[in-house]
Amino acid sequence: EIGFFFPPEQTLAVIKPDTQHKEVILDEIRARGFTVSRLKDTVLSREMAEEFYKEHRDEPFFGQLVDYMCRGPCTMLVLTKENAVDEWRAAMGPTDPGEARETAPESLRARFAKDILQNAVHGSSNAAHARDKIHFIFGDISSENELICDLEAEE
Numbered sequence: 001e002i003g004f005f006f007p008p009e010q011t012l013a014v015i016k017p018d019t020q021h022k023e024v025i026l027d028e029i030r031a032r033g034f035t036v037s038r039l040k041d042t043v044l045s046r047e048m049a050e051e052f053y054k055e056h057r058d059e060p061f062f063g064q065l066v067d068y069m070c071r072g073p074c075t076m077l078v079l080t081k082e083n084a085v086d087e088w089r090a091a092m093g094p095t096d097p098g099e100a101r102e103t104a105p106e107s108l109r110a111r112f113a114k115d116i117l118q119n120a121v122h123g124s125s126n127a128a129h130a131r132d133k134i135h136f137i138f139g140d141i142s143s144e145n146e147l148i149c150d151l152e153a154e155e
């Protein structure tokens, strides 16, 4: 047998404000094989939301995006899985739910997003962003060895 071993990777996922069916989304995350290594509900300040999406500061939608991200609690998640960054992007589907319903009807955005702005979920776009955003939201958790345990197992 020839096989490849991919070490577990982590990504930052966010269930954005006013998203319906958060529990269904969390169940789906676990059903898709992600371990929920960290979970907290946070209301971002305007400054935090601007920092979180600073890569988009010159986009025409930046102001609306910041308004959206700080208007209620976000559920912040660290997800662990082989190839977690890309797998979580695939689970979310395209940014625009119209496109998601065409090309990825099983994706979370196809099912739960309202529109291209209020699109239910966020995921880091690459491993460097994942590391930075996990640190920004959760602080230094890199040395904590319980990371690969699912929180549900502790309940």
Ligand code: RTP
Binding pocket: 056, 061, 065, 094, 095, 116, 117, 118, 119, 121, 122, 123, 124, 125
């Ligand atoms: P995210 O960063 O939230 O995971 O989303 P993404 O990579 O799929 O899309 P990105 O281009 O990074 O955009 C970040 C978020 O900005 C909002 N957006 N609005 N009105 C618009 O045309 C527009 N385009 C993007 C969405 O909330 C998007 O997720």
Ligand code: MG
Binding pocket: 123, 125
């Ligand atoms: Mg993005």
